[in-house]
Amino acid sequence: MSTLVVVGVQWGDEGKGKIVHLLGHQADWVVRYQGGNNAGHTVIFDNKHFVLHLIPSGILQPGTQCLIGNGVVVDPEALHEEVRFLEKRNVHVRGRLHVSDAAHVILAYHRYLDCLREDRAGGGKIGTTRRGIGPAYSDKVGRNGIRIADYLNPSVFRPLLERNLREKAPLLKRFGSLSKIRRDVLKSYPALKRFLQPLVTDGPHLVYRAMEKRKKILFESAQGTMLDVDFGTYPYVTSSNPVAGGVCIGSGLAPNRLDEVLGVVKAYTTRVGEGPFPTELKDSLGEALRRRGMEYGATTGRPRRCGWFDAVAVRSAVRINGCQWLALTKLDVLEGTHPLRIAVAYRVGNKRLKEFPNDRQMQAEAEPVYEEMPGFHGSIRGMKRYAQLPANARAYVRRLEQLVGAPFAMISLGRSREETIILDSKFPWKP
Known part of the structure; x- marks a missing residue:
């Protein structure tokens, strides 16, 4: 028996869908516990491109059961369209997808x-x-x-x-x-x-039964910690709790049954929509990151705002979620970028802040204090071992670990599951 939460620790779009897909073959159950069809998880499966909005990414793993929990808001029309989309692409959904009768x-x-x-x-x-x-x-x-x-x-x-x-x-x-x-x-x-009638069930009881049968359950969040209605850049947030603590409220899992939390984080920062973004790049480099990283919303197609890695925000998110592990995504997008910058603090007026402020005026006025590191050159796509990465790329990864306070269990270098380097052999859900 084991439970794992996969949670975004930035402003969403960190690559959670790929990570859930990578780990999902080990899970008996994959559960969405908050959000709605405002999410967009992009997954490559059997060389096909899938964007899932409501249905857990585990639906692409044959034999895995999926639950849309009570913390999700469900648009019946959108759910029906998504099921039809999957079935047209020969994904077996019926009998594997369940929806909590307490979801709104x-x-x-x-x-x-x-x-x-x-x-x-x-x-x-x-x-x-x-x-x-x-x-x-x-x-x-x-x-x-x-x-x-x-x-x-x-x-x-x-x-x-x-x-x-x-x-x-x-x-x-x-x-x-x-x-x-x-x-x-x-x-x-x-x-x-x-359409809904055969899918609907008592969600918390289903989770309880799975735990009693010692099943492995993966909980999949939508959006990210910095969009959490309580811990994000309020009011520029989503309307639910993507943080790991939201699992218990949004699925019925007992708090003492939550085992592992894996935070997903990009090697740089992106944000869709309005709101504070201290490390945003509004120049040609920001445009280059958007182009190289294909940073356009999976749900709306809107261009994402891009910027440097914000260690202040991520460190706060790691603490709030209790992340024991992290997955780093899109390191390959930084190829050829020199120097690399990491925000290690903020300056507001004559104050230096090492923690993310809740004051909305301070969030808007925060100027990042950067630490610079040399960039790396050459393509890293397709690399299978950490030792193959350029020395400067490895130094960047280790510095991020030091600044945010959690180790990387894996590094994603592309959208397919094969484009992943596994770092920590102690990670209990090692693919």
Whole structure:
């Protein structure tokens, strides 16, 4: 029996999908515990390119069972489309995908409200995917949400829908009459209800049963620690808790059953959307990193903002998550970059900060204090052993370990699972 959380320790897009896919063949279960279809995990499997938004990456491993936990907000239409996408590509989903009946649903009006909030925010917009994630979580916290168990019971669902439409009517009027919005919600309801019914289960009980049978469970986060609603750059965050602590709330796993935490981190930093980004590069080098790293959102296609490695932010995330191990991704993107810079502290006015501040003004004004290291040349793609890496690349990796306070278990040098160097033989989920 073993449990592992794979969590992003930056602003998302760290390469978690590839790492989950790499380790997933060892897992009996892969569980998503938060977020919604605003995530985009890119995986290469059988030389095919997959982008998964809601379904755990473990679905690509034959025989692995997958659970969408109660902490996820589920758009039934998006889930149906994703299942159809996988089945068209000969991925067997039925009987392997399970959805917690306590997960909340995203409906058409949540998407409308998301668009409305972003449009009204103007210069203060968050930069959401406009997929209804925030409004669905707002309903959940405000005790107005509709859970999947409710959605599947028409005698419960219909009155809840009418109540919510009435309450939100003043905000929704720009999208049409209530009867039109009601039709938007209900037009596919019978088909989606039939689709969901065989997938739905008691999620926490399923996790408990798997633990009792001594199964190996991998928990897959979406987004990253610096987007966590409590620990991220608030208010420029997601609406859930991607941190390892969110596993227990979002899946029903007992806190004393969590064994290992693997943090995934890029060799540089990226961010999608608005919000503070102390090490952002707004010059030609930032553009070069975006181009070489193909830094465009897997969900929206938006260009990612790129910058130097931020050891202050990552060290904070490693501590919050209790990471015993790290996976370093996209080291190959830094080929030929000289010098390499690492933010080791911030300067705000005459203050030098070694910890990530919660004050939003300080986050916006923080100037990175950099440490420079020589870059490395030549292609490192395809290297299988750590000793093959150029000396300067190895020095960079070891310095990152020292600064963030956790060892690297592996280094990813490409999207395919074969393009990975395994570093630490003590890592219990060694591929």
